[in-house]
Amino acid sequence: NAGVTQTPKFQVLKTGQSMTLQCAQDMNHNSMYWYRQDPGMGLRLIYYSASEGTTDKGEVPNGYNVSRLNKREFSLRLESAAPSQTSVYFCASSELSQGGSYEQYFGPGTRLTVT
Amino acid sequence: GDSVTQMEGPVTLSEEAFLTINCTYTATGYPSLFWYVQYPGEGLQLLLKATKADDKGSNKGFEATYRKETTSFHLEKGSVQVSDSAVYFCAPRSGGTSYGKLTFGQGTILTVHP
Numbered sequence: 001n002a003g004v005t006q007t008p009k010f011q012v013l014k015t016g017q018s019m020t021l022q023c024a025q026d027m028n029h030n031s032m033y034w035y036r037q038d039p040g041m042g043l044r045l046i047y048y049s050a051s052e053g054t055t056d057k058g059e060v061p062n063g064y065n066v067s068r069l070n071k072r073e074f075s076l077r078l079e080s081a082a083p084s085q086t087s088v089y090f091c092a093s094s095e096l097s098q099g100g101s102y103e104q105y106f107g108p109g110t111r112l113t114v115t
Numbered sequence: 116g117d118s119v120t121q122m123e124g125p126v127t128l129s130e131e132a133f134l135t136i137n138c139t140y141t142a143t144g145y146p147s148l149f150w151y152v153q154y155p156g157e158g159l160q161l162l163l164k165a166t167k168a169d170d171k172g173s174n175k176g177f178e179a180t181y182r183k184e185t186t187s188f189h190l191e192k193g194s195v196q197v198s199d200s201a202v203y204f205c206a207p208r209s210g211g212t213s214y215g216k217l218t219f220g221q222g223t224i225l226t227v228h229p
Contacts, residue, residue: 042222045216090159103164
């Protein structure tokens with residue numbers, strides 16, 4: 001099992017350009033998440049998908065859109081990149097485990113720089 | 116909404132020293148509590164968890180006890196190693212939701228010197 005995979009690993013964009021970050025999981029999890037990580041800020045939730053066919057805004061959704069393409073895939077789109085979106089982006093997935101907790105499993109991250 | 120307050124870092128220790136990273140939280144219902152670890156250049160990994168009051172989660176020599184009365188989930192290790200150098204995140208998950216949305220603390224950077 002690959003777990004959670006993300007592409008690309010690194011990306012440099014110019015202000016105003018668009019791009020899509022891809023995420024896929026092979027654990028048959030229902031829920032998927034997109035976070036951004038900035039120094040001193042921890043992880044902040046951008047969007048999440050509780051189950052296939054649903055998406056909801058998190059803490060910092062402005063400037064982003066998401067698509068839950070199927071149960072495996074959850075993409076994050078930046079329509080017009082801004083320097084404030086320079087960050088490390090993490091995708092995660094979760095499912096109810098034995099014992100009743102929902103552990104999240106993370107991808108390796110995408111480091112995005114917007115100039 | 117949920118919130119987490121973690122001990123501010125960075126924390127610098129010598130090998131074999133005792134580690135405590137404090138975490139207090141606010142969350143609705145009966146939350147599950149998690150500690151995640153992030154090694155340099157990697158994503159987050161689950162370190163340990165506790166799902167009800169007085170539960171003790173443990174893994175790799177780390178421990179944390181779910182204290183409902185003080186809304187705390189402090190991380191401890193008796194003897195740290197250089198390989199424990201990483202960023203540690205405390206994260207509650209509110210009860211009453213049918214999926215795993217977490218709220219993360221700002222993270223505590225731990226550096227262990229030989």
